[in-house]
Amino acid sequence: RKEVEQDPGPFNVPEGATVAFNCTYSNSASQSFFWYRQDCRKEPKLLMSVYSSGNEDGRFTAQLNRASQYISLLIRDSKLSDSATYLCVARPGGGSNYKLTFGKGTLLTVNP
Amino acid sequence: GAGVSQSPSNKVTEKGKDVELRCDPISGHTALYWYRQSLGQGLEFLIYFQGNSAPDKSGLPSDRFSAERTGGSVSTLTIQRTQQEDSAVYLCASTNKGAGGSAYEQYFGPGTRLTVT
Numbered sequence: 138r139k140e141v142e143q144d145p146g147p148f149n150v151p152e153g154a155t156v157a158f159n160c161t162y163s164n165s166a167s168q169s170f171f172w173y174r175q176d177c178r179k180e181p182k183l184l185m186s187v188y189s190s191g192n193e194d195g196r197f198t199a200q201l202n203r204a205s206q207y208i209s210l211l212i213r214d215s216k217l218s219d220s221a222t223y224l225c226v227a228r229p230g231g232g233s234n235y236k237l238t239f240g241k242g243t244l245l246t247v248n249p
Numbered sequence: 250g251a252g253v254s255q256s257p258s259n260k261v262t263e264k265g266k267d268v269e270l271r272c273d274p275i276s277g278h279t280a281l282y283w284y285r286q287s288l289g290q291g292l293e294f295l296i297y298f299q300g301n302s303a304p305d306k307s308g309l310p311s312d313r314f315s316a317e318r319t320g321g322s323v324s325t326l327t328i329q330r331t332q333q334e335d336s337a338v339y340l341c342a343s344t345n346k347g348a349g350g351s352a353y354e355q356y357f358g359p360g361t362r363l364t365v366t
Contacts, residue, residue, distance in 0.1 A: 141291075171354075180340060180357035181292070224291070235280060235299065237355065241291040 140164055141240035143225050148245045154215045158243045160208040160225030167238075168230035170201055172210050175222045175242065184210075184223070215247045251275070253358035255341050261364045262331055270326045270361045274343030282344075282355065283316055283326050287337040295339075298324060331365045338362050 143160045150156050162170075170187040185192065187199040187208055198211040208225055222242040228234060254273040262268050274281050283295040294308040298318040309315070313331075318324040328335055342355040 180359050181355075182357070183354045235297055236294060236305070238294075239284075239292040241289070 139240075140238045141225055141227050143223075143240040143243050145241060146244040148243065149248060150215055150245070151248055152215055152217060154247075155211065155213045156215055156245065157212075158210045158223055158225075158245075160210075160240055162206050162208070162225075162227045162238075164227065164229060164238070165206060166230050167206075167227040168234065169228040170199075170208050171226040171228070171237075172197075172199060172208075173224040173226055173239070175224055177221075181224055181239075212245075215245075217247050217249060220245055220247045253341055253343050253356050255339075255358035255361050257361055258359065259362045259364075261366060264333060264365055265330055267327065267329045268331055268363065270328075270339050270363070272324045272326070272341030272343075272358055274322065274324070274341070275345075275356055276322075278343035278345045278356070279321070280344045281318060281324050282342045283324070284340045284342065285310075285337045286340060286360070292340065295326070328363075331363075333365050336363055336365045 141162050148156055172184040173181040174184045175181040185194050185199050187201045189201055191200040196213045200209045212219055222244050224242045225240040227238045253275055256271045260268055279300045281298045284292040285295055286292050296309055296316045297305040313329045316326045338360040340360045341358045344355050
């Protein structure tokens with residue numbers, strides 16, 4: 138089982154739609170979680186960190202369920218510019234806490 | 250300020266040749282990572298440098314791969330006797346570990362697209 142698993146998509150949604158991505162992780166010792174965004178042929182960039190209580194940044198909401206080892210990202214009122222690949226990332230605790238594990242990503246295309 | 254830079258942006262090489270990829274991290278960032286991203290695959294960790302500590306080389310796929318970081322700044326990733334399966338985008342990232350809060354935000358360079366023919 139891969140350490141971080143995501144539905145690869147692609148997700149094709151119309152502008153204005155709400156879309157949700159899910160991610161599961163296998164390492165129960167994982168301490169922190171992030172969503173990165175990667176545009177086509179570009180480098181990944183941090184979108185948001187994921188906190189235990191859930192957190193919101195504008196149209197984006199991230200949630201963490203430690204019991205189920207599950208992370209989600211919700212995008213409301215999708216924009217054309219949201220089209221990208223969304224990478225789910227886990228960081229372990231302890232001595233290897235520098236070593237992020239990236240999922241393969243979920244491709245989102247927002248259509249006019 | 251300047252972000253992470255990498256060179257070359259594209260490299261086409263013949264099978265069996267050696268290649269050297271360069272990464273210039275953000276000034277002051279103490280930690281530097283190399284990753285490999287193949288088509289349709291996630292980011293594969295290769296190597297991690299932190300200050301003067303011994304690097305974590307656990308992700309290097311074979312002894313044909315090596316990396317160094319001189320003076321705690323610029324890093325080079327060398328692939329000897331390249332094989333077609335080495336074709337991928339090689340990404341470098343740096344972070345200011347210990348800064349708290351966003352200490353684990355990794356800032357990526359634009360990558361080097363390596364094609365081995």
